[in-house]
Amino acid sequence: LFFQLDADNYETDPCLKEIRRAENYSWMDIVTIHKDKLPNYEEKIKTFYEEHLHLDDEIRYILEGSGYFDVRDKDDKWIRISMEKGDMITLPAGIYHRFTLDENNYVKAMRLFVGEPVWTAYNRPADDFPARKQYMKFLAEEAH
Numbered sequence: 672l673f674f675q676l677d678a679d680n681y682e683t684d685p686c687l688k689e690i691r692r693a694e695n696y697s698w699m700d701i702v703t704i705h706k707d708k709l710p711n712y713e714e715k716i717k718t719f720y721e722e723h724l725h726l727d728d729e730i731r732y733i734l735e736g737s738g739y740f741d742v743r744d745k746d747d748k749w750i751r752i753s754m755e756k757g758d759m760i761t762l763p764a765g766i767y768h769r770f771t772l773d774e775n776n777y778v779k780a781m782r783l784f785v786g787e788p789v790w791t792a793y794n795r796p797a798d799d800f801p802a803r804k805q806y807m808k809f810l811a812e813e814a815h
Contacts, residue, residue, distance in 0.1 A: 672761040678734045681781065687732070690759070696730060696783040703779045704738070704772060719770040723792040726802045727784065729768070732759040736778035743767040745810045754778075765806030767795055 672694075677684050690696070704719075706712045731740075733754050740752045740760060753773075754760065762768055772778060782788070797803060 672759075674759040676732065676757050676759055678732070678757040681732070681734055687759075691783065694730075694761075695785045697786060698784040698788055699781055700788075701734065701779065701781050703777075704736075705777045716772070718792070721792070722767050722769050722795045724765055724767050724795070724797050724800070724803060725762075725789070725792060726800060727764050727789055729762040730759070730783040731762075732781040732783065733757065734779045734781055736772075736775060738770060738772045738778045741769045741771070745814060763806055763809070765800065765802035765804070 674686070674690060676686055676690075681687055691699075703709060704712075704715070709715055731754070733756055735756055737753070737755045740754060740762065741749050742752065742762065743766065744750050752760065793800065
């Protein structure tokens with residue numbers, strides 16, 4: 672899923688409120704990825720760029736700055752998604768992906784979850800997880 676929202680007014684934005692209600696995004700926080708703001712910055716940047724998947728959807732809303740999500744397509748090739756202020760994306764559970772900053776080396780993002788957050792990333796290969804198998808089944812069905 673992709674949404675374009677009003678990041679300047681995220682605290683009162685009725686569109687964000689409705690998305691959170693409709694998708695049951697009950698938990699959120701805000702993270703700033705910058706060398707002066709994120710503890711263990713260099714280590715975290717490397718971790719974000721490792722190809723991985725999650726067992727839950729990954730929902731990110733860019734409030735400031737910019738960066739890239741790379742995702743694998745049905746042929747296992749990378750697709751780069753440019754994310755800028757106001758962009759909100761939902762990556763489905765089981766999709767291999769990675770994140771990197773662009774040349775500005777700064778992003779402030781809202782992280783949203785259904786229920787309590789689970790931060791576990793499973794580096795590739797992680798094909799035996801039910802979330803991965805379900806995602807692959809979804810891709811196969813979309814191809815028909």
